[in-house]
Amino acid sequence: MHEELSRLQAEALAALADAADAAGLEAWRVRYLGRKGALTDTMKLLGTLPREARPAYGQAANEVKNALEAAFAERQEALKAAALQVELTGAALDVTLPGRLPALGHLHITTQTLRQFYAIFAEMGFQVYDAPDVETDEYNFGLLNMPPYHPARDMWDTFWVTQGSPDLSEKPTSARELVLRTHTSPGQIRVMRERCPEPIRVILPGKCYRYEQITARSEHQFYQVEGLAVGKGIRLTDLVGTLQQFARRMYGAGRRLRVRGSYFPFTEPSIEADMDCILCGGEGCGVCKYSGWLEIAGAGMVHPTVLRNGGYDPELYSGFAFGFGVERPALMKYDIHDIRYFYGNDLRFLGQFG
């Protein structure tokens, strides 16, 4: 009888070695260790044995069972390890292949720059005020201290517009009333007239238009950000401080600012702010035309006439105003050498900026 057990054990172990996967292993388990398996069958023989032989047989059968169970567990582990090995070796990827890109959009570079302006000035208490693109001659020039034919108007080559079909008899320039704003400054008058007598801190971003041929260096459409602060104790030194804060936030902590005299009809005194060249650090290079300085903003103290036109008494109030080009920071930062890229909308260009 014991030989029978030994034979069964030998046969089962041989068969176990042939079980190559989880299914084979399960079939083997059912066949040898299952409720109706071979080992159960041999246990059924126990009753046919003489009483004194039963313990020894039972013990032998148990040993076989334990041995087979141990072998099963071991084989199961081995097969798992082998399967893992197969998975680990067989499923290797060429990790240098390109990944699956989600759809990627880009904000226009001008929007990105505008948002930098918004964020930096918001921290200094300046909020965004919107003004129209089409302006009256009065707001664009007259209320900014430039009556008709004033020589300062030469600083802005102007597009004149009219609502509906133009009168074909050509009107003289003096009769033209509407312009595409040549700068964001007319918004100064609009915000002052709306807010007077509150103190004001706003920035006025927007599209501006100038009658200029489109070349690598000039566009007829561009963006500006105007700033205006009005209050009872605003000083020129505050303006310089504000511009310096901006330069350091926009271009880096160590930036130096240089202020020089200038002329704008709607500020008095008028200044221009230069920053040490971000390319050469002031040594002189092609970008700064070997001056070491880059012009970043025109600015000044709001002209008393302009304050008065906005409703503020210049005896009691003072204010400063500044104007930044929006394309210029990007031109400098990214070394863009042709302004036509901005509104030519070549996606191969626009896709290069975040």
Add this chain to the structure above:
Amino acid sequence: MKIPLSWLKDYVDITISPAALAERLTLAGLEVESATQIGELWDRDKLFVGRILSVTQHPDADRLVLARVAYGAAEPLTVVTGAPNLYPFVGRDLSGGHGPKVAFAVAGARLVDGHSAERRIARLKPGKIRGIQSAGMVCSEKELDLSDEHEGILILPDDAPVGVPLIDYMGDTVFTFDIKGAFGHLQSVVGIAREIAALTDQPLRRDALTILDRQPVAIVPDADFTGIVIEDPDLCLRYSAALIEGLTVSPSPLWMQQRLQRAGMRPINNVVDVTNYVMLELGQPLHAFDYDLLRARAGTQTPGFSEKPGVSDRPTIIMRRAHPGEHLTTLDDVDRALDPDMLMITDTAGAIAVAGVMGGADTEVHDDTTTVLLESANFNFLSIRRTSQLLKLSSEAASRFGKQVDPELTVRALARAGQLLAELAGGTVRPVYGDIYPGKPAPRQIDLNPDYVNRILGIEIPAAEMVRILEALEFQVDGKLVNWDTGKLGSRQDGESTNLPIYQSTNLFVTVPSHRQDVNIPADLAEEIGRVYGYDRLPITLMEDELPPQRRNVALEGEEKVRDILVGAGLDEVITYSMINIVDEGRLRADKATPDPADYVHVLNPLTVDRAHLRRTLLPGLLNTARANLRFLDRVAIFEVGRVFTPRPGETLPAEPRRLAALLVGPREPTTWLAHDNEPLGFFDLKGIVEALIGRLSLPDVTWERGEHPAMHPGRTARLSVAGAEVGAVGELHPIVRAAFDLPEETPVAVLELGLDALLAPWGAAIPMTDISTQPAVYEDLAVVVDEGIPAIQVAALIRQTGGKQLADVQLFDIYRGKQIPAGKKSLAYALTFQAADRTLTDQDTSKLRARIVRRLEQELGATLRA
């Protein structure tokens, strides 16, 4: 404006280097755009003023001569030269210093190669020319890098000092100034010199003051030589004229030609050059009329006119507005039609000049002119600018008169011109003048409170320093209650020196000099003080002022959020031009109807026809952008947020509503090794993006309906409404429009244009959250067959309505047409999720709900349950 430094040195000592001067001026607001050095190449020990001692024929060459040149060294040198302007001197006796003065280069001098087309610089090497040793060179203008002139050598004036390095005699730096705005006082050499004097703490030189204040030649008023009548004193503030006789018209001397050239003007003849010279020097434009021609014109008006001067032919100069229909041929030989607001210089026979802009051809100075009437006037600057702009005629005079010329200059300029004409144009000068001055400005006095200046600038500048600055700029300051030791204003304290001036007021009474027409108010003086004090000396402060009320800009926030969502959905933002071609907007119409120009804002002076109108829609910009990009890319997904412009009859300004437009064209996914989905992007891709946008903006009451749009495919256009308001259309481009914009055929182009203001109107309201049920959900599918014409949204809406609260979700997961489905019908399959907030739904609950849904679909939409 260009001015040579040497000319400035006539009026002010320059104590710092040209570079330092340029920086000082630039910081003070007088921007030096560039500084060009004349004589950069002239080494001090290599180029000299020389004198030719003798000229002899070269023994072996007809076209060469030998010149012996003294140049300050112990021994003169002999050079071989081919200069034709030395031939006349061959064999002549040049002893006693009669030989011509020349620019003489010795070995090693850097010169420009006279025979080379481009500017090639080489060092002079002595050598033999046709057997004769040449030890140096007498130079042409080209060799000296002065001009391209190489016909002969440069002959210097007789008074040129022999032996002086050429750089000291002729070297110079030419500054180019960028003068902004209405600064008439900076439009002259003396004006800039005055600025330099103030900025470098130097006095203006005495000889300059002589010119300005003392009238160097005596000129006397004489009413007989000419009559002056100002009919329109609002436009002609002052008219002065001088008669100068006995002139000989000839070229100006070298020094004057050189100064004019360096200042950017072309020398013409001594008479014209003097008028230009004085204009550059003092800023007062002058005009010379031929007096005999004026006289002849006056005579034609007078019976019995004879050639001899007499009272009958005394010219009368009349300043008046042009008559309607009046014409004048100006110096440039163009016939000009004048309008009645233009000021004319006329005589009894008609117009002789457009005042302040250009003279007439009829009375022009010519080679035989002997007597001139020299005009020196002052006009209303805005009127001059208007005339110059309307006639599209610019001139040096108009440019200066357009920037407020000092009205006190007229007689001084006549005196200066008289002096120069006497010196340079020979003959006898009989200077007489007339002067009518109806527009003499009242003296301008400004009460300046020093505290105001300091408050505006944000700094404590002592009042004494303010006075010093203003006086340096020739402002007259009274009321100086200044302690000169402390720089402080105040009343005298006991124990202080009694030498201090004592005044009761703390204000400075500032009288503005006549040359500062631009200074009128205390703020103008604050600028003068600030810029001369030096903006670089200002401290830097931050505002201490009250913080204004802070406000949200909801419109901007919404716009930026839309941009972020669309970029997140994979679209690129573009910004196109506001100015467009109306034809492009016409191409947007499948029915080819022409846009009505009355609906547009027109540009009156467009750059090109492509920029002649303001856009009413963003779509052409996107379509043109797509076409341009499709030359390089196969897929374009873009959007623009921007303003469009529509006229508002009766309103001053047009409306500028904000729009959102988007466009998708090309394969859904870029072809990569991972994805080969070459299905083209279409309506549902764009609609999905809009749904995402609406979802992210949490917009309420969204309705999609079949819609129409002139640019879109009639069967593939949806109208979108939000909160009851129509916001725009989403669709695929009409094939005719697609072709009109040269977009690829047979590829759908999905586009949308929405009104951003309408879309965002309901945005921003907080929508309360929906509780998440923890109860188990029951999932069931439902497939119904309906008529093809029934919109899917109607089926889903009915299911939702019937299912009520316990139907948590309805998703369409399949649309089927074909076998088993009758023609003209479609099968719609929905996944339903049943879930209650407070209890577990039983089978009975859900089958009841389901049965009710099916019944209503059958009854109201004629649907049948699909087996």
